[in-house]
Amino acid sequence: GLLTRQKEPVPLKSISVTLSIREFVAGVSATLNYENEGKDPLEAFFVFPMDEDSAVHSFEAVVDGKKIVAELQEKSEARTNYENAISQGHQAFLLEEDDQAGDIFSCNVGNLPPGSKAALTLKYVQELPLEADGALRYVLPAILNPRYQLSRGSEGGGLQMKTPAVPSKDVPYTLSLAATVSSQHAIKSVQCSSPVNPIEYLDDKTSAQISLADGHKFDRDVELLVYYSEVHTPSVAVEMGVPAAKLDSLMGDPSAMVSFYPNIPEAQSPTACGEFVFLMDRSGSMHCPMNNQNPSQLRIQAAKETLIWLLKSLPVGCYFNIFGFGSSFESFFPESVKYTQDTMEQALKRVKSMDADLGGTEILEPLKAIYSRTSIPGHPLQLFVFTDGEVNDTFSVIREVKSNGQRHRCFSFGIGEGASTSLIKGIARASGGAAEFITGNERMQSKALRALKRSLQPVVEDVSLSWDLPAGLSAKMLSPEPSVIFRGQRLIVYAQLTGTMPPAEATGKVCLKYTLQGKQFENQVAFSLQPKSDANLTIHRLAAKSFIQTKDMGFEETPANDKKEVLKISMECGVISSHTAFIAINKDLNKPLQGPLTRSDVPSPMLFVASVSMAILCFLSSYKALFSYHPSASLPNSYQSMSYPKNGYDPHRFTINKSLHSLEFLNDPLVQLISLQKADGSWDLNEGLAVVLGMSLGDMQAALPVKSVDSSGWATVLAVIWLHDKYKDMKCEWELLERKAVAWIHSHAGSAADGLVKAAVGFLKSSVDPAVFAP
Structure with missing residues (x-):
């Protein structure tokens, strides 16, 4: 059932995460600690979310003190080997990506004897996205909502949950996280969405240590925002390959990670087409x-x-x-x-x-x-x-x-x-x-x-990336060639450096070129060609993930040629894909099974209201009763037994009074003002505007400084000044509205615009700089 509450002991006892953030790359080690407190051998199954950019490259188990390192195999083969191992009385562990989505993973723990403990550790690396305010964002997903299955033909759609789900407050296992942040630039601050212990800043604030406070609840994803003193510096990092790997292979050659922050100027006149x-x-x-x-x-x-x-x-x-x-x-x-x-x-x-x-x-x-x-x-x-x-x-x-x-x-x-x-x-x-x-x-x-x-913004055209490298060395792109660049966006690409590496003092250059509104722009970065060694092969793993993402369309959807390439890179680099899986087998445990294994599906945390609303609504819609359903209608027996928390989701709530809903929605003065703006950017001088501005319409009409000017010009100037006075900190949301309004003022008020602005500033007793109305 969707809302099963586990009464039996759950074998997953805790999840501990160690996070290392260096510049804008995160290395993560997550350990799942299991214990079989029952009387019979156990098979546990756990489904959990993960950011789809994660390059999972390692999986190992420690069972009662014995370490077993997993092997990456083709997925069908791994599944067969897992089943065979279990049937032969061995212990086995399987980690795989979901067939339908790259952000859901499942972990099978097979044949865990009574009293036995197992610690399963998976490791992954990922790039951290850059937010508009300059923060680097790391998210440890904790909430796994059900995925809605597409209806195919007459089968109908429905909710798909491979394991039970429980309200996040009732999750029977704990989560701990300890993070280290380091950068060559100073760390301005680190923020977390969940309660943390006091943050320690070290080495002139070039490193910081953060840990979740005890008793973390699975009521939200864990989100870290890291602010450096400088995040927009372009860079190239070159990482040494594995000496023992085959020449001309991705793992054998050095890999380069190129990061650009193009300084694209903002067009003052946005395009009107589209x-x-x-x-x-x-x-x-x-x-x-x-x-x-x-x-x-x-x-x-x-x-x-x-x-x-x-x-x-x-x-x-x-x-x-x-x-x-x-x-x-x-x-x-x-x-x-x-x-x-x-x-x-x-x-x-x-x-x-x-x-x-x-x-x-x-x-x-x-x-x-x-x-x-x-x-x-x-x-x-x-x-x-x-x-x-x-x-x-x-x-x-x-x-x-x-x-x-x-x-x-x-x-x-x-x-x-x-x-x-x-x-x-x-x-x-x-x-x-x-x-x-x-x-x-x-x-x-x-x-x-x-x-x-x-x-x-105008389209950036003719984007190209070129390399200037010593003779005998060339760059093979592993990421797609960039085709679009947005203002304020970071661009990261990966390349494999093939050929003969030059002496230590040699340097290379990489150049990003593009055209904007007929003008050519160029960003160039010089870098050392002396590769750095990294035991985790972070750049190689990220490069492999970047390549896999462009080809991997799921276990059943990927074209044959692309699947062949995905398998090759995945197996060569040890980075999981939808076509591969990690499997670990402990053959030391060779006890014939006495009957079938007890199966324990470990529940996943879910926002409770989401689970109930989706269950009820999707069930009703499948009966074509969604629009006619009434609170007095009876639910099928299987749904009558569901219990709802007092502060949770009312199963009849989707029939909520829409007029009340709209009343609450339109109660925000900013929403009211925006609703009154016309398509051309202007406002009319009427009672609605007066109510929002908290003024008398008569006073607003009497204060019109130039009687020959259309009153809409006066209203529009007042509205723009009010926005600056009352909602200055939300300018990012109304900037485009203001831009339309200012353009309209200049096209309709003409030479009278300056007088209108000056009078409006005085009438509203505002400190707004009239320069905001500059054309």
């Missing part, structure tokens, strides 16, 4: 809170507010449409429409009545529908996908996006803990877009508007 399609998750789980704090905005509320921001921020002259998806999907317009005051108002009206009422999470069909539409000449498609990411056919979705990658860019947003990193990052990578995750107290609006700003 077809902007917003694909919004309206599945049942979107009725969950954004975080576990009380009170917390519901995900669907944050999504609706975000859509209002996006609609108001679009440039006049573009095209747009909005899709909602769940078990089915619907669009606001049959085709994308031109952005005008009329179409914006139509869309706004539908956004305000939108709800999380479409059942499951099936994203593939709406994507196909969007891609089937005829392209609009001169308006490249920009797709914005918002989802909590609980889908099971991840690789199928990524493949669909990739097959249409040349005709659009996809900006993806993972909402809340448990969102699939494999889906969110995969669809962005497949289309040259960008991925964002919204967790904790982060606002969806700020990240969505940042992505919209990127999409409105």
Whole structure:
């Protein structure tokens, strides 16, 4: 059952994680400690999330003092060997990536005798993404939400959980984490989403030590934000290969990791062209809170507010449409429409009545529908996908996006803990877009508007990477050639250096070139060609992972030629893929089995409200009763027995009064002001604006300094100044709105604009610098 509470002792006792962050790369060692407290031999099965960028390269077991190092094998072979070992009375351990998603792993512990203890350690490395404020972000996923299975034909969709799930507060095992952060640049600060012991800064703040406070609860992912004094310095790191490895192999040759931070200037006049399609998750789980704090905005509320921001921020002259998806999907317009005051108002009206009422999470069909539409000449498609990411056919979705990658860019947003990193990052990578995750107290609006700003910037063209190396040495790219670069984005690529390495004092150069609005730009970095030794072969592992990600479309989806390459690199470098698995067998334990093993499925932590809402909503939608369901209707017997926490999710809650929902939603003055802005960027001088500004409409009309000027010019100036006065710290969210407003003021008020601004500053008793209205 989905909500099983374990009554028997759970063999997984604790998880301990050791984390080492050097610059922007994390090395992680996670140990799962098992103990069989029962009377019979045991097989334990545990499913857990992991960031899909993780390059898992080591797996070993220590059983009652004996160490067994796992071997990486082709997945089918590993599974067969595991079953054979168990049947022969041996002890076996299997670690594999899920067939359908690159961010879910499973661990099998086979034949653990009564009283026996086993410590299983897996190691991985990953790049850390760079946030807009300069933070490097590490996330240890703790929450694993169920994945919704795509319905195929008449089979119907449903929730897929390979192990039981329990509310995060009831997880029967503990988690500890100790981290060391080091950098050649000073560490400004380290922040954590969970309670930590006092942070120790060492060596002039070039290193820091952090550990979780005792009693950590699995009520959220563990997130670290690391702020260095300098993060935008381009660099090249060269790592020595393995001397014993075969020549001209990835592990035998040196590997280079190149990091660029192109200083792309911001265009003052964003492009007005483009077809902007917003694909919004309206599945049942979107009725969950954004975080576990009380009170917390519901995900669907944050999504609706975000859509209002996006609609108001679009440039006049573009095209747009909005899709909602769940078990089915619907669009606001049959085709994308031109952005005008009329179409914006139509869309706004539908956004305000939108709800999380479409059942499951099936994203593939709406994507196909969007891609089937005829392209609009001169308006490249920009797709914005918002989802909590609980889908099971991840690789199928990524493949669909990739097959249409040349005709659009996809900006993806993972909402809340448990969102699939494999889906969110995969669809962005497949289309040259960008991925964002919204967790904790982060606002969806700020990240969505940042992505919209990127999409409105002129396209960077003719991107190329060239190497200047000594004779006899060449660079073989392991990452895809960069095709798109966004302002403020870091670019990381990997290469294999083949040929003869020169003397120690030799240097090389790598150059990034691109064209922006007819101007050519160039970033060049010189680096030493003396490779550094690293026992963990971090750069080689990351390079292998980068290569695998471009080819691996899942256990069942990868084309034969690509599968052959993935297997070769995976096996050669010891980095797991969807086609390989780690297996360890302890043949010292050779006791004939007395009957079958007792199976123990270790429960995974889940945000409780998410699990219940998805179970109820997906069940009802499969009976086509989602829209007609009434609180007095009876549930099938199997669902009547479910218990709900007093502060948890009410199974009837999805019939919540929509007018009340909208009332709460529109109570925010900032939302109210944005809702009143017109498509061209202006505001009308009316009672609605007066209420938001907290003023009398009569006083506002009387204060109009130039009677011959349209009152909308006066209203627009007042609105912009109010934004600066009241919500200055949220400028990233209304900057595009302001830009439209200022452009409108200058085109309509003309020479009277300066007078309007001066009068408005005085009328509002504001300290805003009139320079914000400069054209």
